[in-house]
Amino acid sequence: MRVTTLDRYDPAPGRVIEFVPSAATLTAADGTPASPVPPSLNQRFHLETERRQHDGPRHWLACAFDFEGDLGSSRAICPEALRQAFVHWVRRHETLRSGFRPAPDGEAIERFVLPAEAFDLEPREVGDYTTTDALRAYVAKRLDEACRALSWPSYLFAVVLRPGSATVFCGFDHCNVDAYSLAIAVRELGACYRAVAAGSEPDLPAVGSYVDFCALEQEVVASPPTRDDPLIRRWADFFAACGGTTPSFPLDLGLAPGERHPQGTDTRRLLDDRAADAFERACRDAGGSLFSGVLATVGEAAHRLGPGDELRLCVPLHTRHEERWTNAIGWFTTVAPLTLDITGGSGPGRPAESEEALESADAPEGEESAESAALSAFTTRLHAARTGFRTALDLARRPVAHVLAALGDEFTRTRDDVFMLSFVDYRRFPGSDDFAPANAHHLSAVTVADDAQFWISRTHEGLFLRSRYPATPAAEATVLSFADALGEAMTTHTRGPYRGTISAS
Known part of the structure; x- marks a missing residue:
């Protein structure tokens, strides 16, 4: 998987479709009650920065990878199969159905978690982009718009269709993912698509929820250390x-x-x-x-x-x-x-x-x-x-x-x-042999x-x-x-x- 920045990535032009939450999904998200699980320490710092610098630089991570064949042709995948793959994948990973919003007091930030069965996507035709520069500019603009920690969903799913191939883009606000997550996304979305196209259920390993991880972290850090803690003293020496x-x-x-x-x-x-x-x-x-x-x-x-x-x-x-x-x-x-x-x-x-x-x-x-x-x-x-x-x-x-x-x-x-x-x-990642053939990229x-x-x-x-x-x-x-x-x-x-x-x- 190549690690680079969006300005160094050269996607071939083509027809763009985004996959966005359905109206029913957005309504369900608006009505979802607050979760007792607070943001993680990483998320808390990130959300505070987002609040303070709302119009500042965006901090998103994205992956892009290719499918061979023309999506929509009889010999390869179709956009509907890809839509279903995205839906299955988001239902699998609870953190992608988790969002953040200001609490009723207007000061704190609370989490909400949309139930898996309430999540659905629908295709949205964007249009044709005839040059790489124009396509790259569109992707940059949409990632900046969509990947915001205090909006939901704080990610973007899109596909670029062209004769003979297609490129999938998945962009996320940093509160959703780390670098490992991008590699997992490339492998699992490929597996989800292939299973859906074949009319079967994706065969993916059991997985935990990052929301559960955040709850466990909260238990561990509930009693923060004092300045006299030996490790704090050594951190202090490092900063000094x-x-x-x-x-x-x-x-x-x-x-x-x-x-x-x-x-x-x-x-x-x-x-x-x-x-x-x-x-x-x-x-x-x-x-x-x-x-x-x-x-x-x-x-x-x-x-x-x-x-x-x-x-x-x-x-x-x-x-x-x-x-x-x-x-x-x-x-x-x-x-x-x-x-x-x-x-x-x-x-x-x-x-x-x-x-x-x-x-x-x-x-x-x-x-x-x-x-x-x-x-x-x-x-x-x-x-x-x-x-x-x-x-x-x-x-x-x-x-x-x-x-x-x-x-x-x-x-x-x-x-x-x-x-x-x-x-x-x-x-070390399962499926890493497929990263190069899929032209998989980690984009910042x-x-x-x-x-x-x-x-x-x-x-x-x-x-x-x-x-x-x-x-x-x-x-x-x-x-x-x-x-x-x-x-x-x-x-x-x-x-x-x-x-x-x-x-x-």
Whole structure:
């Protein structure tokens, strides 16, 4: 599944149909009583932001994927089968029948949940789009309009029909989904469609409800920790090392305090599939995993550009720790504060060996060769990454919302964005072999930015990077240099002892 932004996605033009709730469904939603289950911590923060910045940038996530054949022809799927597939899928996932609205007091926000049997969709003809630019502009406009946390439904379903193929778009306000949910959507909607078209019931695994997850979370967080809690103290130390705020990208982005700029985006493949396999073997041979190797090379790339001996950032983590959440749609994420030692064993105040030294083939006898020195530094960084990540996992047991409440005035938010790195291995998802043939994409909006953020994804086609940053000349140069250095570091560690071990298949 390719991770990119909508402006980098090029759908073929065609005839557009949306699938929207029926009048009866909307009437039923208006009359649905309030649920006792409050928004999750993630949803609460998101809803408060939506209320405060109602006309601000939209925070939606979307997926797009293709069906072969002409929807509506006798040899392939028809729009009615697709409509039924969407209906079955929404009835399966309670959170998509859950919405938010102001409570009667006008202050609080309450949840409501529409019963499954009350949900239905109907097709709405939109029209023909004859160019990719026009189609993309329509999709962007409709996603911004439809994907709003305080409206229902806060998502958009549409299909683009053309001779020989069709493209499905599903966009969601962030309160409904996370990145994993998009991959689940691609697989399950395909399965729902195929079953409906064949006149059978979709054969999908049992699934839990994100609304139930929110209820359980409420029980767990009902008694928030105090400032004396040991984990809160360690969170406080992390923020203090960041200047009393969230971590920021450690290199110059050309922004004055409080400034935001239109978003810049860079998407690239860091390693092809064979090279990514070699890099993963290098990570495992060094005693780590692909993720710890990614963190090690992120630290190496940062250290090459000179930000210091430690790198502080946030790492999103999934919270799908029970089997019932594995296939559930919802916002199952938390954040961990990560501190990386990025020296590679060079030690504080001592610069790492220069590129020239590492490339020298004439190291005197008894000293490390360039190859072994590079491997030693990589291994050191990888082990430091493993240690740092284990610490971060421990701290993530305290949700950020509770941490900030406990810290009070000790913490000040100085930027809207947070320097973070997300990693998803899409090969682990059931049905991932179908993502490339279906041209499956994870799409994000293009908004504004005041810090750098990075998404690394492993697919069957390789290792990919998406970078988001404020589009200033300084940030453009800095972030692209960082991405270049990251790719070079990874490429370096596919060589050496691993040469000749790559499968030809």
